[in-house]
Amino acid sequence: MGHAAGGGGPQGRGPPPGLWNLFLPDAEYGAGLTNLQYAPLAEITGRSPQLAPTATNCAAPDTGNMEVLAQFGDEAQKKQWLEPLLAGEIRSAFAMTEPDVASSDATNITTHIRREGDEYVITGRKWYISGAMNPDCRIFIVMGKTDPDGEDIRRQQSMVLVPRDTPGVTVTRAMQVFGYEDHYHGGHAEVVFDEARVPVANLVGEEGGGFAIAQARLGPGRIHHCMRLIGMAERAIELMCRRAASRTAFGRPLAQQGVVHNWIADARVTVEQLRLLVLKTAWLMDTVGNKGAHTEIQAIKIATPRAVVGILDKAIQLHGAGGVSQDFPLAELYAGARTLMIADGPDEVHQRSLARRELKKYLA
Numbered sequence: 001m002g003h004a005a006g007g008g009g010p011q012g013r014g015p016p017p018g019l020w021n022l023f024l025p026d027a028e029y030g031a032g033l034t035n036l037q038y039a040p041l042a043e044i045t046g047r048s049p050q051l052a053p054t055a056t057n058c059a060a061p062d063t064g065n066m067e068v069l070a071q072f073g074d075e076a077q078k079k080q081w082l083e084p085l086l087a088g089e090i091r092s093a094f095a096m097t098e099p100d101v102a103s104s105d106a107t108n109i110t111t112h113i114r115r116e117g118d119e120y121v122i123t124g125r126k127w128y129i130s131g132a133m134n135p136d137c138r139i140f141i142v143m144g145k146t147d148p149d150g151e152d153i154r155r156q157q158s159m160v161l162v163p164r165d166t167p168g169v170t171v172t173r174a175m176q177v178f179g180y181e182d183h184y185h186g187g188h189a190e191v192v193f194d195e196a197r198v199p200v201a202n203l204v205g206e207e208g209g210g211f212a213i214a215q216a217r218l219g220p221g222r223i224h225h226c227m228r229l230i231g232m233a234e235r236a237i238e239l240m241c242r243r244a245a246s247r248t249a250f251g252r253p254l255a256q257q258g259v260v261h262n263w264i265a266d267a268r269v270t271v272e273q274l275r276l277l278v279l280k281t282a283w284l285m286d287t288v289g290n291k292g293a294h295t296e297i298q299a300i301k302i303a304t305p306r307a308v309v310g311i312l313d314k315a316i317q318l319h320g321a322g323g324v325s326q327d328f329p330l331a332e333l334y335a336g337a338r339t340l341m342i343a344d345g346p347d348e349v350h351q352r353s354l355a356r357r358e359l360k361k362y363l364a
Contacts, residue, residue, distance in 0.1 A: 007032060021066075021086055022089065023058045029070050029086055035220065035282035041335045043275070046231020049336060055229070058090045059186075063224060064217045065092040068159070070337050072205040072213055076317045077161060081139050088140040091186060093131040096214065097164075098124065099190070104345040107153045109191065111144035113160060118200050120146075120195040121158050122168075133174050133187025138164055141320055142193065143214065146207050157210030161202040168196030178335035218344055219290035222297055225340055226278045226304040232273050232333045235307045237316040239330065240264055244316050254318065263314040270307050277303065295357055298350040305340040312337055 022041050024030020033041075045052035049174055051060035062085055069082040084090045101108040111124025124144055131137050139161055146158040162169060174181065175188040182188055241264060245256040254260050279299050284293035312334040316323030323330050342348050 011082075019056045020088075023063050024066065024070065026070055027083070029066070033172070035223055035287045036279060036286055039279055039282045041233040042224050042227035043234070045230030047235045048163070049228055049232065057086070058224075060221065060224065060324045061094045062092050065094055065220045067220060068204060068213060069218050071216065072209075074201075077202065077204070078132060081100045081161065084138075089136075090142065091134045091136040093129050093137050093189075093191075094132075094143075094217075095129050095132075095140045095191060095193075096143040097126060097128045099127045100125070104342075104349060106143065106157055106214055109143055109145055109157060111142065112148065113142075113144040113146045113158055115146070115200065116197075119179060119197045120202065122160065122162060122196045122198070125192050127190040128175050128188045129191050130187035130188050131186040132164075132171055132191055133181075137186065139193055140164060140169070140191070140223050141204065143210050144341060146210075148304070150208070154211040155208035157214075158207050159204040159210045159320045161204060162193070162196060162198050162200055166192045166196045166198060168361055170194065177339055178331075179336050180332055182336070182339075195254065197317050206341075216290070219285060219293070222301050222344060223278065223282050223285065224345070226281075226300045229304050229308045229337055230271060230275055230278065230339065232356070233267065233274075233311045234338060236308075236312050236330065236333065237264065237267050237271065239328065240267070240318050243315075252301055260318065263318065267311045267314065274300075274304050274307055295354060298354045301344065301350050301360060302347050302354070308337045309334065 001188065016022075017198070021030040022033060022038055024033065025034060025038075031038075042058070043054065045058060055085050066082060066085050069078055079088075081092070083094055096106070096109070097316050098110060101110055102111055111122065111126065114121050118180060122142055122144060126142075129140070134139070141164075142160050143163045144160070145156045147156045152155045164171075170192045172190045172192055175190060176182070185233060204210075215351050244257075244264070245253065249255045249257075262348045278294070281293055281296035284296055290297065314331055316330045316334060319328055319330060325331070
């Protein structure tokens with residue numbers, strides 16, 4: 001798709017002109033938009049999360065992986081992996097989550113990355129690896145521990161680039177989300193790394209830098225997710241209104257039912273509040289950086305999925321049996337929104353961290 005359109009990216013290859021790579025603020029690789037400028041575009045693509053993000057090469061997990069390579073990759077890594085990702089010629093996956101530990105806390109990761117001469121040897125089991133089922137997935141960014149006994153638990157982790165066809169890499173099965181294949185991300189997978197060997201040159205950044213890279217990756221990703229969620233909510237409100245205007249129950253159109261009025265009004269108020277909070281966060285990220293916007297980034301991660309799940313729940317209720325069927329997009333949108341209360345760290349982790357920051361102002 002991207003390659004066919006031509007391109008003018010690095011060395012004449014990469015992002016074609018037009019609606020492509022809109023999420024990257026670096027004009028060398030993307031559209032050069034700020035987070036605040038990109039936010040409303042992400043909302044629009046959120047109305048059709050299966051199609052629109054992919055059609056503009058703005059789909060996770062490739063977005064986060066491209067950001068990692070653009071920010072932390074060396075020139076050889078950018079040439080080999082970033083450029084074809086920018087051009088839409090290949091896809092990628094980010095291998096962090098593990099089934100046997102609470103891996104939303106990266107310090108718990110058990111995948112081992114040991115150095116043997118000029119190679120890293122990777123051993124571990126990952127699951128819900130987004131994008132791994134995509135037939136065009138060619139590269140994994142793998143999070144593991146290069147120094148499991150290190151004194152600083154946030155310097156034990158590193159990230160390495162592992163081509164999918166590396167011996168010892170096995171995609172064992174597809175993972176479902178509420179029974180869906182979750183094609184938003186090209187399909188999740190369980191992946192086993194059994195003594196998979198890659199050159200030391202495949203290290204991203206520096207040894208011990210994996211935790212910091214993961215944190216840098218998550219900030220923009222949460223803006224993207226939250227604005228797409230708002231797009232989902234807008235679509236849900238539209239479907240609610242169309243259903244209410246066209247359906248009659250107990251002798252009256254649903255549009256005349258008081259409870260339906262309440263659902264629609266509450267949904268509209270909630271969406272307007274969420275949008276302003278996310279736009280404020282995007283503005284802060286642009287002006288004072290991710291660290292300065294830390295509280296707001298956590299706030300949108302807590303508030304947005306929770307509220308959008310509520311809106312989608314009411315839209316499903318209004319559609320009755322149709323709401324949970326394949327004839328409307330609501331059930332699949334609900335599954336996606338509900339998953340985001342777990343993805344990128346469960347909401348409770350962010351609540352704990354945000355509360356600590358607030359209490360710190362008052363505690364000696």
